[in-house]
Amino acid sequence: MRRGARAALGLTLGLMPFGLVVGMTGDARGLSLLEILLMSGLVFAGTSQLVALELWADPAPILAASLACLVINLRMAPMGVALAPVFDRLHGIRLWGSLAVLVDNAFALTVAEMRAGRRDAGFLVGASLCMWCNWMVMCTIGHSFGAALRLPPGHPLFFASVAALMSILVPIWRGRSDLLPWLVAAVLALLVHGIGLGAPWPVLAGALGGAAAGAARDLLQAASRPAAR
Template sequence: MTQAEEKDRRGSFTAAGMKRGVRAALALTLGLMPFGLVVGMTADAQGLSLLETLLMSGLVFAGTSQVMALGLWTEPAPILAAALTCLVINLRMAPMGVALGPVLDRLHGIRLWGSLALLVDNAFALMVAEMRAGRRDAGFLVGASMVMWVNWMLMCGTGHVFASAIRLPPGHPVFFASLAALMSVLVPIWRGASDLLPWVAAGMLALLAHGVLGLGAPWPVLLGALGGGAIGAARDLRAAR
């Protein structure tokens, strides 16, 4: 094994990795555009200014959390309820960080915290595919995430600016964008039939929480994620033995 291969195996952060991440993220970024437009239009409808919308989008950088928080938005703003909702939904980021441990554990300072600050579902999925291919360059994660962040800011801002000109009725097909963007995350991390059990279990738990128990957002998402993750972890441990 060459020195370069050994460095990549242990984990690294290179400009070449960032460029590869940028290229890999472009296709997924196109799919995220309608999602950003929806968030921008929703923010305008709830009375947020363009500056407030951009600050929320740039600092939170989590579309599902933003949609949930905007759905709760009233005057005065329910800061505690919105913050709790975002916290519960974004708890899924914790196991994502753990899963990326082989890539992030050897990073320090701004490289580590910058990588974590930009972490989103789609970039995580692309990075998992990289790790399965034997590559552990954290630059790939940052490159992919940066492309998505820039696109997110542009689309949220555009949606807000042109919201009055493109008012859409509830139930319009474009509002499916948020669900479609989340579903696209599944493509690069699909490993075959062995993934069906945890994925189906996660979906069934979320449906049970919402349809049977009557729990509202964000609890179905959290229960589905934790249940599916636990089943997947048990499966992997059994296979490792």
């Protein structure tokens, strides 16, 4: 867990502005500090939280916001499957607790660990908890000083979270064999966005399409091995 926390420390710095934005958006929508902390602590998924907050109104559209979070977080399903070798020895609260704190960045770091031959769920939990603590602190600051910290849309600071997400692609890149699923994910996300469907559909389409392309590639590779012998 300590090794996972150390590995995640650099990424948490890039995610700080993202947490500030969620806190500020919650303040602008009229949520109290306790409400935004409960949301951030239990949901712990920045993109789906922002989508839900964009839908927020009075009275609160609980069903619509919950559905938006569900749809955009469906990308976690193929992530959990990909991490099956890490989770196969876990049961009960250890399994479900590890899955509860799974996020994109911790997933990428853990995949890099798996490819290095290490399969310790403690690494994932340590990385995720480090990010969770940072997330809660940044959401608190963003909410508490929302008016003072408010930045115009497109401010360069907001690119920090995008840069952090892009940086996690580096350790999981395996060469040209990864090009097909990555391209499928990118093209599908851009197409869905281009036809006018907003969040969460581009993210979901890219995640599921890329996962399907990667699974098909692995099946074809596995089927060709006996024939090669």
